[in-house]
Amino acid sequence: MSTIAVYPGTFDPITNGHTDLVERASKLFKKVIVAVAASPKKRPVLNHEMRISLAKKVLGHLPNVEVVGFDNLLTEFTRSVNGKVVIRGLRAVSDFEYEFQLANMNRAIAPDIESIFLTPSEKHSYISSTLVREIASLNGDFGQFVNPEVKRILQEHYQTA
Numbered sequence: 001m002s003t004i005a006v007y008p009g010t011f012d013p014i015t016n017g018h019t020d021l022v023e024r025a026s027k028l029f030k031k032v033i034v035a036v037a038a039s040p041k042k043r044p045v046l047n048h049e050m051r052i053s054l055a056k057k058v059l060g061h062l063p064n065v066e067v068v069g070f071d072n073l074l075t076e077f078t079r080s081v082n083g084k085v086v087i088r089g090l091r092a093v094s095d096f097e098y099e100f101q102l103a104n105m106n107r108a109i110a111p112d113i114e115s116i117f118l119t120p121s122e123k124h125s126y127i128s129s130t131l132v133r134e135i136a137s138l139n140g141d142f143g144q145f146v147n148p149e150v151k152r153i154l155q156e157h158y159q160t161a
Contacts, residue, residue, distance in 0.1 A: 017124035038071035075110035
């Protein structure tokens with residue numbers, strides 16, 4: 001329980017599935033750092049600062065969780081915070097091939113950092129940020145998939161877009 005774990009992602013937006021994984025990881029590790037990637041190549045809908053702010057609000061109830069932004073190589077970031085584990089979420093079998101490749105690449109770059117995979121609870125297994133953004137952009141009801149503050153921000157974004 002003395003290990004620092006890093007849970008990286010774009011979190012565009014943070015969903016209840018992400019929250020579920022962080023809550024469970026917070027019981028397994030001394031500290032969990034939720035690392036919000038800048039990810040400019042992905043062209044996020046929400047800017048980096050907003051994604052960090054929302055993650056801090058959504059995860060503020062967890063005393064051993066810290067939310068920070070990063071814009072460098074994940075292995076470099078993980079080392080810079082003394083992390084020993086990278087947490088990755090698997091929702092479906094289709095996620096596995098990419099995540100397996102990523103874990104092996106990270107291991108080749110940084111053999112001292114281990115990757116572990118967590119699956120969300122069944123009720124969150126189908127939620128993705130991409131689907132949430134699509135529903136929000138079409139003015140659909142997506143409130144059951146995200147924190148109320150995230151819902152408000154996304155609704156405002158798409159009303160002004």
